[in-house]
Amino acid sequence: MMDCVVIGGGLAGLTCGIRCAEAGLKTIVITAGMSALHFASGSIDLLGRFPGNALVRNPFDRLPDFRKQHPQHPYALCGEETVAASLAFFAEQLQTRSLRLCNNGNANHFHLTTYGTLTPTYLSQQSVYSPELEKAFFSASCMALISFEGFRDFHIPLIEAHLPRQTLFRNRQHITGTVSLRPLIRSGKDPHEFRSIDISRMFETEETLLEIAGQIKRLAGNAEIIGLPACVGYTGHNRVFDRLRELSGRLIYEIPTLPPSILGMRLDHALKSRFSDLGGVLIEGDKVIGGEFEKGRLLGIRTRNHEFTLLEARQFVLAGGSFFSGGLSSAYTGMREPVFDLRLSYEKERRKWAGNLFFQPESHAFLAFGVETNERLNPYGADGRSIDNLYCAGAVLSGYNPIREGSGGGVAISTGYFAAEQILAAGKGAGIV
Amino acid sequence: MINPDNISFDHCIKCTVCTVYCPVARETHLYPGPKFSGPDTERLRIKNPDLYDESLKYCSNCKRCEIVCPSDVKIADIIRLATTNHPERRLRLRDLLLSSTDLIGRLATRMSRISNAVMKLPPLRSLMQLTLGLSRERAFPRYARGSFQRWYARQSEVQDRFPEQVVFYHGCYVNYNDPDLGKAAIQVLNRLQIGVQLTREKCCGIPLISNNRIRQAKRNARHNIAVLEKAVVERDCPVVLTSSSCCLALDHEYRNLLALPSDLLKGRIELLTGFLYRHFQQNTPPPLKPVRLKAAYHAPCHLEHMGGVMHTIELLKRIPKLDLRILHSECCGISGTYGFKEENYEVSQAIGRHLFEQIDAVKPDIVITDCETCKWQIEFNTDYRVVHPIALLAEAMEQQDVR
Numbered sequence: 043m044m045d046c047v048v049i050g051g052g053l054a055g056l057t058c059g060i061r062c063a064e065a066g067l068k069t070i071v072i073t074a075g076m077s078a079l080h081f082a083s084g085s086i087d088l089l090g091r092f093p094g095n096a097l098v099r100n101p102f103d104r105l106p107d108f109r110k111q112h113p114q115h116p117y118a119l120c121g122e123e124t125v126a127a128s129l130a131f132f133a134e135q136l137q138t139r140s141l142r143l144c145n146n147g148n149a150n151h152f153h154l155t156t157y158g159t160l161t162p163t164y165l166s167q168q169s170v171y172s173p174e175l176e177k178a179f180f181s182a183s184c185m186a187l188i189s190f191e192g193f194r195d196f197h198i199p200l201i202e203a204h205l206p207r208q209t210l211f212r213n214r215q216h217i218t219g220t221v222s223l224r225p226l227i228r229s230g231k232d233p234h235e236f237r238s239i240d241i242s243r244m245f246e247t248e249e250t251l252l253e254i255a256g257q258i259k260r261l262a263g264n265a266e267i268i269g270l271p272a273c274v275g276y277t278g279h280n281r282v283f284d285r286l287r288e289l290s291g292r293l294i295y296e297i298p299t300l301p302p303s304i305l306g307m308r309l310d311h312a313l314k315s316r317f318s319d320l321g322g323v324l325i326e327g328d329k330v331i332g333g334e335f336e337k338g339r340l341l342g343i344r345t346r347n348h349e350f351t352l353l354e355a356r357q358f359v360l361a362g363g364s365f366f367s368g369g370l371s372s373a374y375t376g377m378r379e380p381v382f383d384l385r386l387s388y389e390k391e392r393r394k395w396a397g398n399l400f401f402q403p404e405s406h407a408f409l410a411f412g413v414e415t416n417e418r419l420n421p422y423g424a425d426g427r428s429i430d431n432l433y434c435a436g437a438v439l440s441g442y443n444p445i446r447e448g449s450g451g452g453v454a455i456s457t458g459y460f461a462a463e464q465i466l467a468a469g470k471g472a473g474i475v
Numbered sequence: 476m477i478n479p480d481n482i483s484f485d486h487c488i489k490c491t492v493c494t495v496y497c498p499v500a501r502e503t504h505l506y507p508g509p510k511f512s513g514p515d516t517e518r519l520r521i522k523n524p525d526l527y528d529e530s531l532k533y534c535s536n537c538k539r540c541e542i543v544c545p546s547d548v549k550i551a552d553i554i555r556l557a558t559t560n561h562p563e564r565r566l567r568l569r570d571l572l573l574s575s576t577d578l579i580g581r582l583a584t585r586m587s588r589i590s591n592a593v594m595k596l597p598p599l600r601s602l603m604q605l606t607l608g609l610s611r612e613r614a615f616p617r618y619a620r621g622s623f624q625r626w627y628a629r630q631s632e633v634q635d636r637f638p639e640q641v642v643f644y645h646g647c648y649v650n651y652n653d654p655d656l657g658k659a660a661i662q663v664l665n666r667l668q669i670g671v672q673l674t675r676e677k678c679c680g681i682p683l684i685s686n687n688r689i690r691q692a693k694r695n696a697r698h699n700i701a702v703l704e705k706a707v708v709e710r711d712c713p714v715v716l717t718s719s720s721c722c723l724a725l726d727h728e729y730r731n732l733l734a735l736p737s738d739l740l741k742g743r744i745e746l747l748t749g750f751l752y753r754h755f756q757q758n759t760p761p762p763l764k765p766v767r768l769k770a771a772y773h774a775p776c777h778l779e780h781m782g783g784v785m786h787t788i789e790l791l792k793r794i795p796k797l798d799l800r801i802l803h804s805e806c807c808g809i810s811g812t813y814g815f816k817e818e819n820y821e822v823s824q825a826i827g828r829h830l831f832e833q834i835d836a837v838k839p840d841i842v843i844t845d846c847e848t849c850k851w852q853i854e855f856n857t858d859y860r861v862v863h864p865i866a867l868l869a870e871a872m873e874q875q876d877v878r
Contacts, residue, residue, distance in 0.1 A: 043756075070785065075545035076492045229504035239495045240504075302495050318801055323789075326804075327542030328782040347782030350742040351753060367545065 043354050044068050045474060046465055047343065049330045049381065050361035050369065052077030053451060054436025054458035056313040057128070058359050060135050061462035063322035067469060070355070071322060072345065074329040077310060078367055078437075083298045084272070084305025085153050085171075086143070086455065088129070088164035089117075090448020095403050097162055100149045101452075102126065114441040116453045119417050120460040125452065128459030133165060138319075139312040140280055144172045151176065154269070154297050156196060158204030162448055167305060169274060169283055169296040178267055178293050184215045186265035186292075188258055190241055191222045192233030195300035196271035219261030226250050238299045239307075241273040245282045255289035262292055272296040272305045279308055329368075330381050333358075335423065340382075340432045356472070357431050357465045360384075360413070360421070361458060364437035370412060379413055379438065382429075385422040387414040387440035405446035412440035419461055431468075433461035484553055486546045487514035493540035493550055498806040499533050502825040506533035509540035512557075513550040520557055527561040533822070534558070535810035536685055537776040552731055559689045559732075566688065569607040573812040574686040577678045580651030583618035591617050610820035614855050616652050616847075623654035627673055630661070637670030641750070642706045642714045644699075646721040647678050648847040659869035660717050660747055666761055666872050667754060672710065674702040679724035682812050684732060696729045704739045714740070715747040717865050719778040719845045720811065722746050726781065746778070747865055748845065752786040755793065763871040765796035770867075771839040773830065773853065774804045775846035787845055787864050794871045802833045809852035824856070831856050843867060 046062045048055045051073030059071040089101035089108060098104050102122065109118040117125055133143045143165045145151070151171045152160040163171075179185075187198050198218050205211040223233045226244060244250045262268050274296055275282030287294050298305055314324060325345075333343040334352060342352035360381065362369030371380045377388055388411035389395060396406040413421045413434045420428040435457040437444065444450030487510065494500050494508030506512070512531050519526040531554055540550040572579065583590040593599060594615045604611035623645055634640075641664060649657040661671045676699055683692035703714055703725075716722045726744045730736040754760075772791065774784040784804070791799050808826030813819050834842060834857055842853055842861045850861040 075547065076496075076543045077545070080490065080492050080495075080545070227504065231504035235507070237491050237494065239491075243501065302491050307495070315803065318803070323785050325782055325785055327780060329547075345782065351749075 043356065044070055045355065045469060046070070046357045046359065047072065047353060047355040048359040048361060049343070050077075050359075050363060050367070050436065050438075051314070051324065051326070052079060052361065052363055052367065052436060053309075053313075053454035055359065055361035056317055057132055057455050057458035058361060058435055058462045059322050060313065060317050060320060061131065061459055062465060063317060063320035064135075065462075065466050065469075067465070067474065069322045070325060070353075071317060072325045072328055072330060074362075074368065075327065078363055079306035079310040080303055081301045081366075082303055082306040082451075083153065083155070083161070083163070084167060084303060084309055085163040086129070086132070086165035086451035087162070087444075087448040088125075088150070088452035090150065090162035092447060098150060098448075101164060102148050112441070116439050116442055116457050117449070119415070119419060120456045124460050124463070125456040128456040129165065129452070131459060132455050135316050136309070136312050139316050141308060141312040142168045144168055146171065146173075146176065152210075154201070154295075156201070156298055156300060158201035158208075160208050160210070164452065167296070167308065169272070169279075169294055170305070175267070175293060175295060179210065182214070182266040184217065184263070184265040185211075185267045185269060185295075186262040187216055187218045187269045188261055189220055189271055190233065190236070190273075191220050191224065193236060193241065193271065194234065195238060196297070201297070217261075217263050217265055221254055221257045221261065223254075226253055238271065238273045238302055238304050239276065241271075242276040242304050245273065245275045245286070246278045251282065251285060252289070255286055258286070259290045259292075262290065265292065267293045267295050269295045269297055271299045272303070273299065276304055276307060277311055330362075333382055335429070338423070338425075338427050338429060340429055343381075356474070357433070357468060359433045359435055359458075359461050359465070360438055361435040361454075362438050364412065365408075367437070369436075369438040372408075377411060379421075382421075382432070383424060384413050384434075385424075385426070386412065388412075403446075405443050409445055410440060410443040413438050414440055418464055419457060433464065435461045483547065483549045484514035484517040487548045488546055489515075490545065492543050492545060493548075496539055496543045498537060498539065498808065498826040499535055499822060502822050503533065506530055509534070509550045509554065513540070513553040514548055517553050517557065524560055527557060531558050533819075535806075535808075535813040535819075535823075537806045537810050538780045539776055539806060542780055549731070555684065555732055559684070559687055566686075567608065569609055569816070570686040570688075570812075572607070573609075573815060574682040574688055574691075576647040576651075576682055580618065580622070580647050584620065584622045584651045587618040587620045604817055608817040609815055610817045612820055613815050614851075615815075616851055618651055619654050621654070623650045623657040624673065626654055626658070631673075634661070634665075634670040634672065637665065637668055639668060640670045640672055640710050640712045642703065642710065642712060643671045643673055643747075644676055644679075644703065644714050644716045644721060644725065644744075645673065646676075646716065646718040648718055652847065653863075656717055656863050656866055659863075659866045660715075662869045663747075663751070663865060663872060664715075667758075672706060672712075674706050676702060679718075679721040680733075681720050681724045681728070684724070684728060685811050685813065689733070693733050693735065696724075696733050696735050699725065700729065700735060700737045700740065703744075704737060707739060707743055713743045713745060713750065715745060715750045717747050717845075717863060718847060719746060719775050719781070719783065720848070722783075723777040723781055746781075746783050746786065746845070748790055749783055749786040751868070752789055755790070760793065761872055763794050763868075764873065766794050766867065766871050767796045768840040769798040769800070769837070770862075771800045771802055771834050771837045771842050771859075773802050773807065773834070773842060773844040773849060775844055775849045776806050776810075778845050779804055783845075790868060791843065791864055794867065797867075797871075800837045800839065802830065802837070805830050805833075807849045807852040809848045811848050814848075814852060823852075827852055827856060834859060841867075
């Protein structure tokens with residue numbers, strides 16, 4: 043029998059799986075397709091805006107107040123100490139796979155978006171935030187924005203249009219340029235067909251890297267910082283990043299692109315590799331379709347590939363994500379959690395689900411809908427009783443609005459970690475750990 | 476015409492995740508990737524099947540696109556169906572030979588000493604590349620002396636004596652190339668007091684499907700379904716396999732690609748590793764002898780697609796002293812008959828390179844994998860011996876020799 047089965051291989055599920063596997067538990071993570079990390083910025087938001095729309099400078103200073111105002115919020119259930127410990131754990135685990143995450147002490151920092159706006163976040167890869175980059179941003183007189191010929195998922199004019207609104211960039215000179223990939227493509231493929239991953243792979247070949255770096259250096263003129271779409275290598279990012287810096291003689295700054303997001307994929311790759319290194323079993327491309335319960339406990343689950351075999355475990359974690367990832371499903375008349383039909387917390391009146399404007403400051407109500415849990419993150423079954431060996435983590439949870447608060451990554455990591463801590467405590471009681 | 480049973484292409488949100496993880500698209504720009512070849516152009520093909528695109532041939536049918544798709548689009552099936560709905564006017568002799576595993580196997584096992592020696596001759600291989608389009612660089616698989624079925628014929632009485640029985644679908648590889656693997660499977664099952672029955676099976680059809688011989692594939696499928704249904708009903712027992720690709724054919728392709736579902740076989744076809752995983756959980760597992768080897772495990776694409784990797788790994792973890800290293804899962808590049816073709820040789824090798832580098836970094840004593848064509852590809856490209864998990868398990872089990 044397995045000690046722990048985690049349903050969902052995104053930020054929450056993998057953080058939980060790594061914590062369990064690291065403590066020596068026999069752990070499985072099951073994922074149905076690649077996670078939302080492939081669509082994310084690759085930075086970890088903790089608490090960006092509170093109260094209301096006000097920018098948060100130091101999230102840990104604000105968390106006690108935030109908790110008081112939102113007693114059902116996942117951060118309130120986990121507690122500040124767990125939130126802090128989980129983020130430190132997360133950064134440590136990625137560091138073992140040589141993916142360095144930086145933060146601005148206990149304060150938030152900003153990252154530039156594809157749209158040219160600045161978003162507050164807490165942890166970023168070294169190409170997005172580092173103390174060195176921060177210093178340079180304040181002292182540099184000129185920044186270059188460089189993209190690739192034909193690349194459709196990153197538009198410099200769009201960024202330029204919004205830059206003057208940001209205090210940091212208002213009075214700073216910037217130059218722009220486009221790298222020509224045509225001479226480097228032997229296959230006759232048109233560079234318009236290239237996506238972020240194709241360009242990332244071109245960076246990873248020394249021969250093409252030399253050519254691209256040469257062009258970038260010429261285009262960058264007297265700029266001290268070179269801003270590029272986040273395509274500077276995928277699994278070989280560290281080497282490419284250092285090499286590009288050396289060849290261009292400038293600081294390299296990555297700006298997230300439209301999906302597939304290489305920044306998010308680096309996290310995904312590092313987390314999965316770490317989980318496997320620790321002996322965890324990753325089952326990809328399978329979907330959990332239901333479970334068997336006995337006396338308020340989940341005995342085992344069935345998946346699409348193993349419909350006729352019950353996968354048994356002592357503890358389970360549901361981290362299947364929100365509507366986008368299929369962890370929650372909605373119809374015009376209502377919504378449900380599709381695997382176990384757990385009790386949900388959501389507004390029954392349909393017209394209150396969303397506001398009239400796509401981008402409105404107060405965001406949309408449906409983003410806070412999700413599974414209702416007790417203070418240990420155990421959900422409630424159809425009979426109204428809590429299921430004590432099932433924990434919920436990440437976007438499947440109710441009680442928080444990741445868009446309005448800027449808290450998606452932080453909640454995923456801290457609830458995934460919190461669930462693991464309780465599984466470990468239960469395991470200690472049973473003499474397993 | 477829109478087939479209402481297959482509208483999964485409409486669930487595609489154009490995220491390109493499939494193309495990111497496609498091993499072929501990674502190595503050649505000539506393949507536009509699964510998103511374009513599958514759901515994107517399916518819209519056009521529904522209007523007019525002639526809007527078929529030659530680049531579809533680059534798809535190796537590894538099915539990794541379906542594993543990674545967040546929207547549950549049956550990308551590989553869409554591509555395969557588009558290719559098979561648009562067969563070439565004339566079947567190439569090369570494709571006929573590559574996909575006739577039964578016929579070639581039967582001939583080659585009868586005169587294995589000659590056929591194995593002849594296939595090594597460089598002039599012949601050059602000639603085959605020129606006349607047939609089979610890659611000159613490739614080493615062709617060796618054939619056994621005498622088939623597995625002939626060996627089993629002398630065994631069947633012994634097998635009948637066991638109280639519990641399973642049907643073993645051995646596939647062409649065990650029958651013609653590696654009867655020892657079939658013997659190992661029988662040894663393991665007998666050790667658990669389970670007898671093994673064979674049927675008059677034909678090739679599962681995977682090579683036929685890959686080479687667009689759909690009519691023949693359907694003929695084989697109907698035959699196999701009939702003989703397996705009969706055996707399963709008669710003995711009320713499951714069908715087990717050692718080959719992951721045959722298992723994919725029987726359990727997935729018959730239903731989804733050839734539209735030949737079988738209610739009687741539903742849930743009764745599984746890999747022997749999955750069967751043993753469950754058996755060991757439900758019964759007292761037999762003692763295993765230590766195997767003092769460092770082993771690198773490679774998960775075949777089709778096993779990954781069926782979700783069977785966990786079973787193999789958990790079984791291997793039971794073997795005492797086996798130093799097991801799980802390789803990061805990626806395609807070896809051979810994809811059945813794909814890598815044997817002249818036009819695919821380079822891509823196939825480029826795909827596999829990443830896996831070979833991983834293996835070299837581990838420096839194992841052996842490599843373990845469940846798939847015969849992965850085995851050929853790894854042995855062709857590295858110096859390591861490649862072993863099937865069942866063969867290793869048989870070694871670890873106490874001797875009760877059936878050979």
